[in-house]
Each structure stands twice: as C-alpha cells, then as structure tokens.
Amino acid sequence: MDFLTENWILILMAVTSGALLMFPTLQKGAGGISTNDAVQLINHKKGVLVDVGEPGEFAAGHAIGARNIPFGQLPDAKGLPGNKTVPVVLLCPSGARAGRAAALLRKAGYESAVAVSGGTRAWREANLPVEKSA
Structure with a gap:
C-alpha cells in the first residue's frame, strides 16, 4: 500500500x-469501414448501399447506386433488404449518422450493417462515382 x-x-x-x-x-x-472495404462488400458480397442523409443532402450528391432512406425513417423503411444477412453499407455526408444507423440496424437484426468511415466525403475523396439528383 x-x-x-x-x-x-x-x-x-x-x-x-x-x-x-x-x-x-x-x-x-x-x-466504420473504409471505402475500399465498402466497395468489396458491395461487389463481392452483394451488399446494399443505403444513404441515410436527408433528401436534400442525397440530391446534392450521393454514391451511384445508393438508396435514400433518411435516418429518421430507417426503423420502418421498406427499402431495406428482406434478408437480414445481406450486408448493408451505410453512408451519410459525414459518416456520423451512418454510424448510428448501423448500430440501429444491427439491433434490428441486420448482422452486417456497417457505416463507411468519413461518409460521402470520403467516398468522393477516394474518387468513387457520385451523382446528383434532379
């Protein structure tokens, strides 16, 4: 002592x-995961890319092929895969909401729900395809 x-x-x-x-x-x-890991999940494991940003943020620029399901609508969204073993890759402009969304989806039974670290900003910086909505 x-x-x-x-x-x-x-x-x-x-x-x-x-x-x-x-x-x-x-x-x-x-x-969350890196953009490279996200692309691997999407291409090799048939992961579903979901942008949890608000519609205005989604329209301003999002990853090509992403579905827009705003964070507030996530618990009862119909755009999520029915098979809860399919990887769900989540994006938002900064990555913060996507991280919370991943935790929420894992609690709901989506085993492979992950957020992209850095969000759409990191997606752009990695020179991955981005599009704008009308």
Missing part, C-alpha cells in the same frame, strides 16, 4: 498511457 501512495504519479502515468494506446483501437471500431 505504501508503494501505491508513494508512487501515485507513476501509476497515473501508466494508466493514462495505456488508455491513450487503446483509444485509436476503440475509435476505429466505432468509426
């Missing part, structure tokens, strides 16, 4: 260091 009280600064530094080393791992797990 004396060791703990005499060396509390060293122990605090060790705990802080460990927490900082774990932070990127925890953040990456919550952040």
Whole structure:
C-alpha cells in the first residue's frame, strides 16, 4: 500500500498511457469501414448501399447506386433488404449518422450493417462515382 501512495504519479502515468494506446483501437471500431472495404462488400458480397442523409443532402450528391432512406425513417423503411444477412453499407455526408444507423440496424437484426468511415466525403475523396439528383 505504501508503494501505491508513494508512487501515485507513476501509476497515473501508466494508466493514462495505456488508455491513450487503446483509444485509436476503440475509435476505429466505432468509426466504420473504409471505402475500399465498402466497395468489396458491395461487389463481392452483394451488399446494399443505403444513404441515410436527408433528401436534400442525397440530391446534392450521393454514391451511384445508393438508396435514400433518411435516418429518421430507417426503423420502418421498406427499402431495406428482406434478408437480414445481406450486408448493408451505410453512408451519410459525414459518416456520423451512418454510424448510428448501423448500430440501429444491427439491433434490428441486420448482422452486417456497417457505416463507411468519413461518409460521402470520403467516398468522393477516394474518387468513387457520385451523382446528383434532379
């Protein structure tokens, strides 16, 4: 016990260091998948691409082939695949809503619901096809 009280600064530094080393791992797990991984899911596993942005955001620019199901309409949406084992790849302009949508869909039984890290912005930066709606 004396060791703990005499060396509390060293122990605090060790705990802080460990927490900082774990932070990127925890953040990456919550952040979603890369655009390359998303394309692999879509092309090889027949994944369904869903943009959970609002209709105006979707019209301003979205990944080609994406279905628009706004986040607020997601729980009772008819545009989701009936087979809950099919990968659902989620996008939104920044990736934040897509992450929440992925968690919501996983709770609803969609085993492979994942968000694209960085959203539509990352999709564009990866030079993947984007289109605008009228």
